[in-house]
Amino acid sequence: MAFPGERSQPRGTILIANPSADLYGSDRMALEAARGLVSLGWRVVVTCSVDGPLVPQLRAAGAEVVILDVPVVRKSMLSARGMLSLGRDVLTQLPRMRRLIKDEQPDVVLANTVTLPFWTLAARSCREAVVVYVHEAEAALSGLARTLLTAPLRLANGVIFNSETSRRVSGWPGLERRDRARVVPNGVGGPPETLAARERLDDMFHIVYVGRLSPRKGVDLVVRAAALLRDAGIEPHVELVGSVFPGYEWYEAELRELVDELGLAGHVRFAGFREVVWEEFAAADVAVVPSRLDESFGNVVIEALLSERPVVVADHTGLAEAASGFAAAVLVPPDDAEALALGLSRVHEEWTDYRRAARSDAPRARRLYGPESFHARLSQALAEQAFPVPSPSMKDASWSPREVLD
Template structure:
């Protein structure tokens, strides 16, 4: 950069303790061309430059950092002094990088900085954090939120540390997702490095045989340290003698924690940076037990750089901080038992120091600083197509899994997902770096079953809720101004296509359900067909079978779902000669999915042999009575001791590896049959009904066996036929070759070509206006 950026900070670490202040200092130190403004030590004078800010505990800021005021001065004095310092320092800079809304407000709106390009670093919801810290004044909280929104509206670009905080910035403060870059923080790999654990332990008086955990935190309620003390007390009897929990940091809870600290707990208070490195080296694990509002957790990668993995809670960005290392390090926030169990298992089950260090090396500060330079130059200007994906659920059901697998491969798309409920899909999307927000839909409308979508069957409450939601969604789309809206479910297609049309945005309606009388009530079939013809700019069907039920004038585009890249890590069949065999059915529990048919056929095929049956799936949409009926049926068929009901399992590949044959037994034609692709990719021979999507995916006796739908006898005969190991091997090998048609990059290119066509048509249609 020719001109230096100006970084508007809060305080200088460690004079001011906290992740924001440490991050700001490290970023500025790795941007030598930058100038900075902070509020400094208690005796600092306005415009004092380069003053030490922490005595023996810290280091003085460099000369290019202006200390505008002492942090003990009254707030009005600090604000005015900060504004004046920013106005003077801002001459000659092209870009302002703001880190704390309170101090940035006046400089960004008054004086020479108001015309500069602004990069916003979002470190967390200040107003909400103050509530968590005990603020009770609604007026003060509302004022803080209004101040934050005003600052965030000035951003040309925004930087967040995790996808979780991107969601907060987009959802709570209305910032457009297209300007937000997710950039994890950096770590100083020289300051934090591998060393001698024995020497480090000697410094803190710890034995080499002890199990040592360390928590480096601000001592405030939201950090969850009281939960950690309880968990440590529960875990201590299962740990070696002399095991110790070390808590470093300061804050208002220090006295209370010292009173509660039992045997094997030391409250260290504030420590110097050289001590901090040895503290990490001395530990077997770090612990970050946060209860709320955690942007990333810098301590996680600092400890990792010293070879120490951290157990973290599923709060904010913490799961993203360790997911690439070991997801078993994540525990439920506030769950004392879960934390205690993970501490106990960490004695033997944790990443090695070398593996942990290699993970930390991904976050080297020079690399992170260079990415920030690109952002400050305006380098995050994204030319990709802006697409909003709309879905009514956030569960890991078929259509949602298909979307999750496809989005990371759309290299010409900048995606943003709007969901109508909270759910596991959100975390899964965040792990893929996909931004999300939740626009809640009333449960009366969101949970409306298709059987009730008929004349007189929709309650006034559900109808009113859907209408109101459609208008809210349209208003949000106007704010976001995407190039395209893609609806991913049947319900989302109904309200999302209307909202998109109101907002003046072209819409692609992805139909993943058969629009026919055997799947939907007659009135719903007519409604959906009519809406799809008149509201959708384009229609995507997940199979030719689904396409045939739409009766759309111009005809939908058939784009199949994808099989994930994990298929390339699965080897050739290894289960061909294994006996007794295991037959399985995988999918959500619902009558039309045919789990009852599978159990009946299995009982007929193997009435007395040792073969086993596995039912994988949960009752995701209220079919709990059906789930109980399946257990009763297994008993009535005399196979209860040979049937295992696994429930919902997120790791489908692990389940498929246990099977010798996969059965797909839908009694109503399946729109597509994604699990069939998964079975083919995993080299598990498949039996499926000769109808709907499965009949398009499988070639009978070539890549699988097809049977007549709802025919128990033919299904049982096919199961018996699969006892032939040569047949299973031939089908599995051929299926592995065929499934390459469904690889993500192939499907992504087809969808992106459709997007390009649709947006070009929309621009031509709008140009005369």
């Protein structure tokens, strides 16, 4: 759909509601969305529930930022009792959310993830269009928990899914019948300069993991796989690039204990969080994405391919979707350290072929998941809700987007 009247700039105002202010997963997509929408002529206001490293990045991208402490749905709350308690908490915040909406007068509100259902309620109560941007694909949740998590989608004017996986898990037939669902695959930027992988593996086999240090991401599997590689005669060096979510410090402690227990102190490095990870990919021979549980997409899979590096990926949900069609992506059974080690060993043994495949895959990854395509598709999906097509009887009448919404 073209913007009404093929107007160029400005396109209107978008209020993006984001649950956190980190630089992982959906936070990075909020940043990429803001960057692209600003470049296409939208005024972008982002509200985060907390302050953090995302905020200066958003401002540098041209977005306005408002910190507003709004309750965020966590998995621990996904019960009838938990949701009732959360509902009580939000009663004090809803007036502030409505006030922000009325002050900013957005043409559309974009609730980034299903963990912010109250922004949908606030926007609808202000008679503003609202779109929920779904990054989740929690098929492993109970039926009740999944219903509670996705129920607010029924109130939204539209829903954008970041993959076919999230659409399949979180959507429902009524959404499709009413033509309110769109899939906009994640836009993933590549390194400013690509360094070709080395031609021969003469010394240590350099493996990089990028992401949260958490049990669901399977970081311990990477450590155990490294021990198996060492025992098989391949000297690994593992770079763990990431940090824990507050409250999960125990998991990093367990990882460090596991490294010591397996005698890998000289083989595994905890690099901590990095805002930019291209140097880590460039220093690696292979990347690994070993998540145990469902993922809606695999940004790190694409980042590795854009860096011309092979990647070993757990074969499920959105990770398999992201890896589909790429010769340099090796799919292995999930939650299996031996399978992960075998996948890495395969890359090591067939290095010349995988190095060549990774170089060939990079242009395809840019074409399918480059930021420019993402920006255009996201802008179009939001314009469909912000500026609905007028009926034939209105074609020659003067109108404004807000009159259509009201």
